[in-house]
Amino acid sequence: MAEGSIALPQVQTFRPGPKFVQLIPGVLLLAAIGYLGKFVEQSVAVYAKAHHLHLPNIEYVLWAIVFGMVVSNTIGVPRVFLPGVLTYEFWLKAGIVLLGARFLLGDVVKLGGISLALVVLELAVAFTFMTMLGRWFGLKPKLTSLLAVGSAVCGVSAIIATKGAIDADDEDSSYAIAAILALGAIALFTFPLIGHWLHLGDRAYGLWAGLAVDNTAEATAAGALYSDAAGKIAVLAKTTRNAMIGFVVLGYALYWARKGQAQQVEGKAAFLWQKFPKFVLGFLLISLLATAGVFSKPQIGSLANLSRWAFLLTFAGVGLRTNLKELKLQGLRPFAVGAIGEAVIAVLTLGMVLVAAKLFHL
Amino acid sequence: MSADSRKPSPPERWQLSVDGWAVTIALLLALLVRLGLIHRVPW
Numbered sequence: 001m002a003e004g005s006i007a008l009p010q011v012q013t014f015r016p017g018p019k020f021v022q023l024i025p026g027v028l029l030l031a032a033i034g035y036l037g038k039f040v041e042q043s044v045a046v047y048a049k050a051h052h053l054h055l056p057n058i059e060y061v062l063w064a065i066v067f068g069m070v071v072s073n074t075i076g077v078p079r080v081f082l083p084g085v086l087t088y089e090f091w092l093k094a095g096i097v098l099l100g101a102r103f104l105l106g107d108v109v110k111l112g113g114i115s116l117a118l119v120v121l122e123l124a125v126a127f128t129f130m131t132m133l134g135r136w137f138g139l140k141p142k143l144t145s146l147l148a149v150g151s152a153v154c155g156v157s158a159i160i161a162t163k164g165a166i167d168a169d170d171e172d173s174s175y176a177i178a179a180i181l182a183l184g185a186i187a188l189f190t191f192p193l194i195g196h197w198l199h200l201g202d203r204a205y206g207l208w209a210g211l212a213v214d215n216t217a218e219a220t221a222a223g224a225l226y227s228d229a230a231g232k233i234a235v236l237a238k239t240t241r242n243a244m245i246g247f248v249v250l251g252y253a254l255y256w257a258r259k260g261q262a263q264q265v266e267g268k269a270a271f272l273w274q275k276f277p278k279f280v281l282g283f284l285l286i287s288l289l290a291t292a293g294v295f296s297k298p299q300i301g302s303l304a305n306l307s308r309w310a311f312l313l314t315f316a317g318v319g320l321r322t323n324l325k326e327l328k329l330q331g332l333r334p335f336a337v338g339a340i341g342e343a344v345i346a347v348l349t350l351g352m353v354l355v356a357a358k359l360f361h362l
Numbered sequence: 363m364s365a366d367s368r369k370p371s372p373p374e375r376w377q378l379s380v381d382g383w384a385v386t387i388a389l390l391l392a393l394l395v396r397l398g399l400i401h402r403v404p405w
Contacts, residue, residue, distance in 0.1 A: 093384030098391065282385035286392055295396060302395050305403040 019083070026084015030091070033071065033319065034312035037064030061224045061315050065188065068319020077320055088317020092217050093279040095310030096235055100286030101295060101303035103236065108287050111233065114360055115207065115240040118352050122211050123244065125348050126152035130341045137337050142168040142261075145252055146176035147334060151341050154242045155180045155215030161245060161275050165253035166262045179338035184218035185322050187342070192225045198350075204357040206230035210237020212349040214342070217318045220311060239280055246275035 038060040048055040071077065077085055127148050134144025146168055150159045156177050163173040191213060195205040206223050209230065213219035216238050223234025250271055256262035265271050290300055378386065394400045 090380050090384050090387075093381055094388045094391075097385055097388035101392070278379070278381040279384050282388055286388070289392070295392075298402065299395050302400060302403040303392060305405040306391055306395075306400075308405050309403070 023084040023087055026081040027087060027313070028084070029077075029081045030085060030088060030313040030316040030320070033067045033316035034060070034064045036067055037061070037315070038312065059225055060312065061221050064312060064315040065221060065319040065322075068316045069322050069324075070319075072320045072323050073325070085317055085320050088217065088314050088321070091310045091313040091317070092220065093282075095307045095314060096216075096220075096239060097279055097282035097286055098303050098307035098310065099232065099235055100283040101290045101300045101307075102232060103287045103290070105284075105287050105291040108236065108284065111203075111207075111236055112240050114356055115210065115237040118207065118211055118349070118356060119237075119241050119244060121352055122241075122345065122349050123152050123248070126341070126345050129344055130337070133337050133341050137333055139333060139337060140172060142166060142256070143172040143175060143334060144337075145256070146172055147179060147338055147341070149248055149252065150176050150180040151183075151214055151338060151345060153245050153248050154238070155184060155218070157216070157242075157277070158245050158248065161249045162252055165249050165265075165275075166256040175334040176338075179334045180214050181322070182335060183338050183342045184213060184215040186339075187213045187346070188218050188222050188225070188318075191222045191346075195226050195230075201357065202227050202229035203233050204353050206233025207237050207356070208346075208350055208353045209234040210239075211241065211353065212342075212346045213238075216242060217314055221315050221318055224311065224315075239283055242277045243280050245277060246272040249275050 040063045041058060041060040044055060045057065047053070130148035130151055131144055134141070134147060139147070145166060146159050146162055149162045150156070152158075159173055159176045159180065162168070163170075191205075191209055195208070200208065205226050206229065209222040209226070210219055210233065213222045213234075219234050219238040220231065224231030250265065250268060253262060253265045253271070257264045286303070289295065290303075295303065391400065395403075
């Protein structure tokens with residue numbers, strides 16, 4: 001890896017305090033790239049209108065990701081920017097919590113309920129298929145477990161949580177993370193195209209993106225690339241999927257502990273709480289407050305816009321951390337297992353979503 | 363020893379995770395909006 005270029009994301013704990021100043025350059029870079037994306041989207045629209053042209057509306061989401069990728073894959077991300085760039089996960093989660101203001105709790109319960117039923121089906125399909133595929137390709141069992149968790153639940157966070165719980169090798173988790181990130185990047189560009197080709201409605205597409213795209217940042221971006229409404233639903237479906245992380249990691253921890261290849265789990269309730277993504281609770285709380293009428297309509301608009309600004313930084317971060325050279329170095333077999341698995345899961349979840357869309361008039 | 367079974371030392375125990383920070387800052391922003399201290403956020 002070139003000196004100063006961005007590495008594949010590993011476990012990051014964002015700790016402000018004395019190191020807060022170190023975050024500033026990277027956060028400013030995220031803001032600059034994100035804002036450039038927004039500026040280009042608006043400029044293209046103004047130019048097209050002034051010259052009576054029918055140019056496709058390319059959302060700021062795509063511009064921000066592409067500009068980030070250009071920087072990451074040409075000059076690289078200088079070391080001084082790295083701490084701030086890695087805060088993209090913080091902006092993503094803060095954005096999701098604030099997005100809760102745009103959901104009435106009834107919608108969360110209805111759509112979340114449908115999502116939950118589909119998530120349970122998706123988990124069963126993903127685990128079974130990925131485990132079989134890993135065996136066919138002769139992957140190490142723990143690497144297969146990590147890939148299965150990554151593709152079934154929520155990408156990098158789930159892999160990192162499972163790695164600790166099943167005592168998997170660093171190498172295995174790096175392979176799994178690389179494969180999931182590469183596939184997430186591919187999904188980001190292919191899902192909206194497939195959605196438009198199939199003329200999917202915003203809700204059906206959003207559900208599909210939330211169920212099938214692995215990493216939360218990529219799922220959010222894949223949804224937002226389709227439409228604002230689809231982005232909203234994608235976040236809800238993905239959040240439902242994220243909420244399952246504790247159960248899945250606990251299941252794998254117990255499985256590997258029984259085989260004598262991981263530590264015993266003491267205190268299952270505490271384990272579940274430790275693994276539960278707390279931002280889901282923040283999202284539900286804001287949604288509850290919005291439903292209870294705590295915020296006026298303009299205030300909900302302000303919270304929604306704050307969420308958009310947070311996502312703007314996230315999408316720039318997604319582009320900046322996508323290093324194609326790094327992804328190429330990670331070996332073909334884990335990528336092939338992930339790619340085949342993802343393609344099958346995407347097709348099956350699409351089928352489930354289409355059935356649900358008919359049944360529940362989405 | 364896995365990372366999960368390690369007991370945090372007292373100062374670590376009170377350090378917030380990314381999730382913790384995200385929820386705290388988001389709720390703080392929501393409070394500022396509710397109180398009218400953040401009046402209008404343009405997009």
